[in-house]
Amino acid sequence: xxxxxxxxxxxxxxxxxxxxxxxxxxxxxxxxxxxxxxxxxxxxxxxxxxxxxxxxxxxxxxxxxxxxxxxxxxxxxxxxxxxxxxxxxxxxxxxxxxxxxxxxxxxxxxxxxxxxxxxxxxxxxxxxxxxxxxxxxxxxxxxxxxxxxxxxxxxxxxxxxxxxxxxxxxxxxxxxxxxxxxxxxxxxxxxxxxxxxxxxxxxxxxxxxxxxxxxxxx
Numbered sequence: 638x639x640x641x642x643x644x645x646x647x648x649x650x651x652x653x654x655x656x657x658x659x660x661x662x663x664x665x666x667x668x669x670x671x672x673x674x675x676x677x678x679x680x681x682x683x684x685x686x687x688x689x690x691x692x693x694x695x696x697x698x699x700x701x702x703x704x705x706x707x708x709x710x711x712x713x714x715x716x717x718x719x720x721x722x723x724x725x726x727x728x729x730x731x732x733x734x735x736x737x738x739x740x741x742x743x744x745x746x747x748x749x750x751x752x753x754x755x756x757x758x759x760x761x762x763x764x765x766x767x768x769x770x771x772x773x774x775x776x777x778x779x780x781x782x783x784x785x786x787x788x789x790x791x792x793x794x795x796x797x798x799x800x801x802x803x804x805x806x807x808x809x810x811x812x813x814x815x816x817x818x819x820x821x822x823x824x825x826x827x828x829x830x831x832x833x834x835x836x837x838x839x840x841x842x843x844x845x846x847x848x849x850x851x852x853x854x855x
């Protein structure tokens with residue numbers, strides 16, 4: 638169990654905070670808006686009405702003892718930046734920040750935060766990916782050009798041998814294979830795929846695109 642702080646409890650911050658609690662972590666949520674704090678108070682470990690632009694307030698809340706801090710302050714870019722500076726002054730190394738604009742992103746980059754988050758942009762990318770590649774049920778970006786992708790076998794690939802499928806993109810690595818409730822990490826190259834089998838693969842975007850063409854039924 639880890640301890641996290643989420644600063645800014647709007648829709649994005651509240652979602653992050655409650656999901657962390659569901660993953661069995663301690664979470665302190667902070668916002669200057671009383672309504673936001675009251676809305677989430679019974680769903681997370683601690684919810685506090687406080688001004689995160691005041692370094693002394695953050696220190697009194699023992700933010701420096703958290704494993705990581707998420708700054709999810711929405712419209713007020715100045716408050717977001719001041720909050721990040723306060724966290725840096727308190728020696729916090731893992732800081733994740735929601736960015737609102739290109740200028741905000743540029744400043745955060747210079748401040749050296751651990752990760753800059755663009756929720757709307759990320760969601761837009763996910764929706765576009767799901768529309769373009771409907772066979773992809775889930776994916777995770779490792780960096781700008783590298784992904785782990787979960788793919789479900791459709792009827793058009795039933796009876797196809799696994800080595801025949803993967804030969805279309807030999808650069809792509811098969812991480813695991815799932816059939817019904819059984820997971821395999823190694824398998825014979827001549828194994829025949831069945832409808833509803835699951836593949837989890839990893840690779841760069843271009844080889845993955847090449848492989849994805851095999852999943853599209855005519």
